[in-house]
Amino acid sequence: MKVKIIEQINHYSQDFYRISKFIGENPELGHEEFKSSEILANELKKHNFEVTLGTAGLPTAFEAVFDSGLPGPTIGYMAEYDALPEIGHACGHNLIGTMAAAAGIGLSKVLHECGGKVIVFGTPAEETKGGKVTMAELGLFDQLDVAMMVHPLNRHEKSGKSLAMDAIQFEFFGKSAHAAASPHDGINALDAVIQVFNSMNALRQHIKPDARVHGIIPEGGKAANIVPDYAVAQFYVRANERSYVNELVERLKKIAEGAALATGCAVESSFYEFSYDNMVTNENLSNAFSNSLLALGIEKGDINEKNSGSGSLDMGNVSQVVPSIHPYIQICTEPYACHTNEFREAAMSEKAQESMILGAKAMALTGLDVLTNPELLLQIKQEFKKNLN
Incomplete structure (x- = not known):
């Protein structure tokens, strides 16, 4: 045969x-x-x-x-x-x-x-x-x-x-304002995204060697003289085991919540691709x-x-x-x-x-x-x- x-x-x-x-x-x-x-x-x-x-x-x-x-x-x-x-x-x-x-x-x-x-x-x-x-x-x-x-x-x-993987995104919602004339009236959504990346980079020191977290900013504002009222961060979170990916995603969600609190933004999380x-x-x-x-x-x-x-x-x-x-x-x-x-x-x-x-x-x-x-x-x-x- x-x-x-x-x-x-x-x-x-x-x-x-x-x-x-x-x-x-x-x-x-x-x-x-x-x-x-x-x-x-x-x-x-x-x-x-x-x-x-x-x-x-x-x-x-x-x-x-x-x-x-x-x-x-x-x-x-x-x-x-x-x-x-x-x-x-x-x-x-x-x-x-x-x-x-x-x-x-x-x-x-x-x-x-x-x-x-x-x-x-x-x-x-x-x-x-x-x-x-x-x-x-x-x-x-x-x-x-x-x-x-x-x-x-x-x-x-x-x-x-x-590697197991989740594709998670965070949308931050702030308030637009003139960046020069009235920046005090604005809530900067891009600042929240940057805070997430900074905190995520600090987290890298304390994750298992097999894990990977990497991301981009697909939306960060439209013009330099407008305080961004909307910004998005997207990440892939990977590890050898599904259970550890789940753990890292929860930690990343807390980072995003912290960035929202720090900047005064609202935040929503979602999975933008299948896990x-x-x-x-x-x-x-x-x-x-x-x-x-x-x-x-x-x-x-x-x-x-x-x-x-x-x-x-x-x-x-x-x-x-x-x-x-x-x-x-x-x-x-x-x-x-x-x-x-x-x-x-x-x-x-x-x-x-x-x-x-x-x-x-x-x-x-x-x-x-x-x-x-x-x-x-x-x-x-x-x-x-x-x-x-």
Whole structure:
């Protein structure tokens, strides 16, 4: 069956190249990925997947199901396809979305032999208001036995951790006045924002090493001779564990309340993007994926351990409800970082297309291992249960 999966993915590789190139050349921001989701959904329909569009009330999400009709586990693959503002697919989501679809299609070709079900989820807006957050909250992933996705990088890397994150903003409301003629009549909202940043910078000395707090001032006034009556501070708060993010957010709220009291402003807090939970890698599933890479010809020494998590992923929310992995596949040898022009160009290269096919095969073979090895699935589920406790 593994040979058949590899043959089938190779057979349709030109279709997958075409789709990846199309998505890369037509970058769409989160929740605007109509062309990208359509081309992926249509390809899955062509291979007899039952596709539901607009999943979870998200216009550019989809759920594509191939059910063997025979008993067995359910394998889930996560497709991402949103681009970044101005620099397009500089995170390689054109590869991620196509890789997930290719893995699902490859695995579907043998399901009538081994049983079970494969589902490819189209998950929009990972870079901002992650679609997986909404889908996880609505229970869409509860039907899965395992969930997988593969991300491009400049080296092969095992699935590891990511940081939990909250995106919180503080709006300060003051009173405008002429800054020269009658400053005493004004209440300066920008002063409150500056107080928040100063207090936050003092707080940095006393937070855990894994935590990160960073922010901007998207609104700070309109003219220098007008006392700003409205100002906004936005922050990302991150840490290894969700519980510590919650603690830091509460401390930041108190800082904002203190700044409001000090300046005479009113303050309102809100979350301006969805919260991401920390990624919990299932090591048994991760090892199965690494073994699939080895079987496909990757040398053991070329599969690197995951560095400590520094970013945040909505795949973290998936990993809280189903055993999950988020490994990385090498698409270039240069040390290009994600979210750069150089990485965008690398994600459109011939090397990247070949790596995309490699990642799709590895996910499909790993899915087959879960479907055909009850002992592996038991170990995966026991580990998941242990991690939740």
